[in-house]
Each structure stands twice: as structure tokens, then as C-alpha cells.
Amino acid sequence: xxxxQLKTVGVTDAAVLAAFADxxxxxxxxxxxxxxxxxxxxxxxxPGRRLLPPLVLALLLxxxxxxxxxxxLVVGSATGLSAALLARMGARVTALExxxxxxxxxxxxxxxxxxxATVAGPLAEGWAAGAPYDVILFEGAIGRVPxxxxxxxxxxxxxxxxxxxxxxxxxxxxxxxxxxQPAALPFLDVSAPDLPGFAQPAAFAF
Numbered sequence: 001x002x003x004x005q006l007k008t009v010g011v012t013d014a015a016v017l018a019a020f021a022d023x024x025x026x027x028x029x030x031x032x033x034x035x036x037x038x039x040x041x042x043x044x045x046x047p048g049r050r051l052l053p054p055l056v057l058a059l060l061l062x063x064x065x066x067x068x069x070x071x072x073l074v075v076g077s078a079t080g081l082s083a084a085l086l087a088r089m090g091a092r093v094t095a096l097e098x099x100x101x102x103x104x105x106x107x108x109x110x111x112x113x114x115x116x117a118t119v120a121g122p123l124a125e126g127w128a129a130g131a132p133y134d135v136i137l138f139e140g141a142i143g144r145v146p147x148x149x150x151x152x153x154x155x156x157x158x159x160x161x162x163x164x165x166x167x168x169x170x171x172x173x174x175x176x177x178x179x180x181q182p183a184a185l186p187f188l189d190v191s192a193p194d195l196p197g198f199a200q201p202a203a204f205a206f
Contacts, residue, residue, distance in 0.1 A: 001020065001038040001040075001054060002017050002020055002021045005040050005054060005055060006020060006054065006055065006058050009055055009059070010059070011055075011058045011059060011062055012062070013061070013062040013065075015066070015089045015090070016058055016061050016062050016085075016089065017058075018088070019061075019085045019086075019088035019089050020054065020058060020085065022088055023081075023084055023085055023088060024037075025037040025038060025054075025081065027109045028045075028051075028079040028080060028081040028084065028105075028106075028109045029043055029045065029079065030045065038054075040053050040054050040055050041053060042191075042192065042193045045078050045079050045102065045105070046078070046099055046101060046102055048196055049076075049078055049099065049102065049140075049193075049196070050140070050193035051078055051079070051081055051082075051139065051193075052082065052139055052140065052162070052192055052193070053190075053191070053192065055190075056162065056171060056190045056191075056192050057082055057085070059171055059187075059188065059190075060137065060160040060161070060162075060171060060173055061085065061086070061089070061137075061160065063160065063171070063173035063174075063187055064135050064137070064158050064160040064173040065158070065173075066086060066089050066091050066134075066135055067090070067091075067134075068089065068090025068091070069090060069091070069092065070091050070092070070134035070135060071091070071092050071094070071130065071132070071133045071134050071135075071154070072086050072091040072092065072093050072094070072133060072134065072135040072136070072137060073093075073094045073096060073126060073127055073130065073131075073133040073135070073136045073137070073149075073152065074086065074093060074094070074095045074096060074137045074139060075096050075123050075126065075136065075137065075138045075139065075149065075195070076096070076097065076098075076123050076138060076139040076140055076195045077095035077096055077097045077102075077106060077118070077139055078097060078099075078102050078106070078139055079102060079105045079106050079109055080095055080105070080106030080107075080109050080110045080113070080116065080118065081109075082137060082139055083095035083106070083110065083113070083116045083118075084109070084110055084113045084116065086116075086137070087113045087114065087115040087116045088113075090115075091115065091135070092115050093115055093116045093117070094116075094117050094119060094127050094130040094133070095110070095116055095117065095118045095119065096119050096120075096121060096123060096126065096127045097118070097119075097120060097123075098120065098121065098122055098123050100120070103118060103120055106118055117130070123195070123197055123198075124146045124148065124149070124197050124198065125146075125148050125149075126146070126148055126149035126152045127152070128148075128152055131151075131152035131153075131154075132152060132153060132154035132155075132157065133152055133153060133154060133157060134154050134156075134157050134158070135157060135158050135159075135160060136149060136152065136153055136157070136158075136159050136160070136161075137159075137160045137161070138159075138160070138161035138162070138195055138198070139195060140162070140192065140193055140194055140195025140196075140198075141161075141162040141163070141164045141169045141192040141193065141194045141195060141198075142161055142162070142163060142164060142194075142195055142198035142199075143163070143164050143165075143198055143199045143200025144163075144180075144198065144200050145159055145161070145176065145180050145181075146180075146198070147180055150176050150180040153175075153176060156175065157175065158173055158174050158175055159172070159173070159174070159175075159176055159182070160172070160173040161173075162190055162192040163182065163186060164194065164199075164200065165200075168189055169189065169190050169191060169192045170186030170188070170189055170190070171186055171187055171188045171189075171190045171192075172184070172185075172186040172187065173187070
């Protein structure tokens with residue numbers, strides 16, 4: 001997967017590539033999907049919940065420039081795959097999930113991953129107890145970054161997410177402005193499953 005998928009789309013960060021090469025992805029998927037663990041697909045792990053495709057996740061991690069020792073919040077961590085990758089990159093990870101069944105799966109899959117704390121709570125509220133975070137990663141496309149989560153970002157911190165605009169997913173990794181909006185342009189249009197509960201509020205139209 002590393003050579004034929006990630007490197008071919010410009011993933012060159014050595015830490016990102018090493019994490020993907022070392023991680024047994026099948027441990028984070030339902031048994032029926034184990035044979036497809038290394039396909040570039042948004043695998044379904046629960047009703048209405050899918051993991052980010054490997055290419056999208058790798059690009060987000062690379063553009064977020066995650067450094068060893070940084071504090072990272074994963075919002076909607078699902079089975080813990082992205083949290084495990086970040087831990088292998090040396091980050092201190094808080095994996096936030098609201099689905100009890102997914103939390104149970106993640107705790108089993110992450111049993112040998114040092115540096116990950118799994119927590120349960122409403123996704124849109126983030127996890128203030130562990131703030132501030134150097135990086136906040138969303139495991140799925142979102143319409144906006146809730147103010148409660150934006151407030152948990154450390155000064156100079158980065159958000160890594162696929163932002164859904166007019167039905168199009170745009171990958172973004174960087175700081176936020178004071179109003180919670182991205183401070184830079186997205187770097188690539190991508191296909192990614194939505195993370196439930198983060199749709200852009202409908203705007204009033206004349």
C-alpha cells in the first residue's frame with residue numbers, strides 16, 4: 001500500500017509512511033473486511049460510520065506536520081486506526097468517540113499502542129479535559145469546526161479535516177482564524193465519508 005498508493009499521490013513524509021507500513025490495519029476492521037484492509041477504501045465500521053480512505057488520511061497527516069510529543073485530538077476516532085497511526089508517529093493522542101461499540105473495538109485494537117487515551121463523549125464538544133491540542137484531526141468530512149472544538153486548539157495549532165462545501169470535500173490542514181474558519185485554503189479536493197453531527201448549518205436564503 002505504501003509504495004503503490006501513498007507514494008504515488010505525493011505522500012513523502014517518512015514518519016507518515018513508516019506508520020502506515022508498520023500498522024496491521026486488519027486489527028482495526030471488522031473480521032469480514034480483513035482481506036480488504038490495505039485497499040484505498042472508506043471502510044464501514046458501524047452503521048453510518050466509515051474510516052477515512054488511507055490516501056486522504058495520509059495526506060492530512062502529512063500536511064498537518066505532526067511532530068513527536070505533540071498533543072493530538074482525534075474526533076470520531078471509531079476503531080482507533082488514525083489514533084494508532086499518530087501514536088506511531090510519536091504523538092500523544094486523545095481518541096474521542098461517542099459510539100460504545102466502536103470504543104470497545106478501539107480499546108482492543110489499541111491495547112499495544114502506547115500514547116493513546118480513549119475517551120467517550122459527544123463528538124461536537126471535543127474533549128476539553130485534554131486541551132489544548134497541537135493538532136485536531138476529524139475522522140470524516142465535516143461542514144464546520146464547532147466553536148467548542150476550535151477553542152481547544154493551542155496557539156499555533158492545526159486542524160486536519162475534510163471540509164464539505166457545496167457537496168465537495170476539500171482537504172485542509174492548518175490553523176484557524178479567530179472566528180473558527182480555516183486560515184488557509186484547502187490543499188486538495190478529495191472523496192471522504194461524512195462524520196455525522198458536523199453538517200454546515202443551513203443558511204437563510206432570500
